[in-house]
Amino acid sequence: MSLWRYANPAEFMRVSGPVLPVLWGLTAACLLCGLGWGFFLTPDDYQQGAAVKILFIHVPAALMAINAWLMMLVASLVWFVRRHHVSALAARAAAPVGATMTVIALLTGAIWGQPMWGTWWAWDPRLTAFFVLFLFYVGYIALWEAVDEPDKAADLTAFLCLVGSVFALLSRYAVFFWARGLHQGPSLSLDSRENVADAFYWPLLLSIAGFVLLFVSLVLVRTRTEVRLRRLRALQEAAARA
Amino acid sequence: MMPDLDRYAATVLGAYAVTMALLALLVGASWWRAVRVKRRLAAVEARQGRRDGTA
Numbered sequence: 001m002s003l004w005r006y007a008n009p010a011e012f013m014r015v016s017g018p019v020l021p022v023l024w025g026l027t028a029a030c031l032l033c034g035l036g037w038g039f040f041l042t043p044d045d046y047q048q049g050a051a052v053k054i055l056f057i058h059v060p061a062a063l064m065a066i067n068a069w070l071m072m073l074v075a076s077l078v079w080f081v082r083r084h085h086v087s088a089l090a091a092r093a094a095a096p097v098g099a100t101m102t103v104i105a106l107l108t109g110a111i112w113g114q115p116m117w118g119t120w121w122a123w124d125p126r127l128t129a130f131f132v133l134f135l136f137y138v139g140y141i142a143l144w145e146a147v148d149e150p151d152k153a154a155d156l157t158a159f160l161c162l163v164g165s166v167f168a169l170l171s172r173y174a175v176f177f178w179a180r181g182l183h184q185g186p187s188l189s190l191d192s193r194e195n196v197a198d199a200f201y202w203p204l205l206l207s208i209a210g211f212v213l214l215f216v217s218l219v220l221v222r223t224r225t226e227v228r229l230r231r232l233r234a235l236q237e238a239a240a241r242a
Numbered sequence: 243m244m245p246d247l248d249r250y251a252a253t254v255l256g257a258y259a260v261t262m263a264l265l266a267l268l269v270g271a272s273w274w275r276a277v278r279v280k281r282r283l284a285a286v287e288a289r290q291g292r293r294d295g296t297a
Contacts, residue, residue: 039258050245051253054258100267112257218269232286238290
């Protein structure tokens with residue numbers, strides 16, 4: 001059984017439909033448990049006080065902002081190589097979700113930064129790379145809307161996605177190879193000494209799982225809408241020609 | 243029971259409010275568009291008598 005059979009729009013719709021209610025249920029459970037645990041049951045941080053509770057929304061949103069672009073990159077590469085329309089439509093469907101995650105990360109970062117750093121914004125390497133990533137999201141969405149011919153739009157946006165991937169990776173790794181700015185290092189690491197304190201670790205993991213599931217659910221819903229829109233346009237064009 | 247957020251109450255509640263509002267907007271807009279497009283496609287397919295499993 002090949003993975004590529006899901007590139008068939010009818011097969012994709014048949015499989016994704018029944019999966020969605022389960023995904024939404026898991027999303028709600030993880031978000032409620034993760035954010036509820038993080039907000040109500042974790043202690044204050046010895047340096048940041050109660051402001052540390054922003055961790056449970058800021059980190060998952062930032063993580064998804066980067067990974068949404070990487071998912072779009074994979075889908076774009078599949079489009080380039082295999083010309084499967086569902087992959088191009090999935091990349092298009094993911095862009096507004098990734099853009100929203102980027103806005104959430106930027107806004108919660110600014111709100112968190114004000115009392116911690118004494119400023120809403122700094123041209124710090126990671127913050128700047130994140131802002132440029134947001135501009136790439138806006139450009140990507142605008143390009144899809146601007147080009148009428150769907151295959152040409154998919155080609156152009158896939159190329160833009162390849163270029164933007166540099167900034168997606170920069171926003172993740174900027175702190176390692178540029179002079180350190182205001183932004184701290186990663187909150188989660190394979191090295192347990194670099195991780196957040198144990199009291200924050202599990203609720204943070206649950207929140208991240210909730211955001212990942214929310215992203216997958218939204219991308220599936222939006223891709224199904226794009227597939228339907230594509231068929232709707234095809235039927236309308238066929239009717240106009242007849 | 244509401245935790246004591248001390249002098250960071252506005253900061254923390256503001257960050258959560260912004261996040262929830264943006265996520266609600268995103269989910270709501272996605273659902274609304276999904277329902278609208280599904281209805282339009284079903285209407286066109288019914289009119290033309292064609293189905294391929296995507297509706």
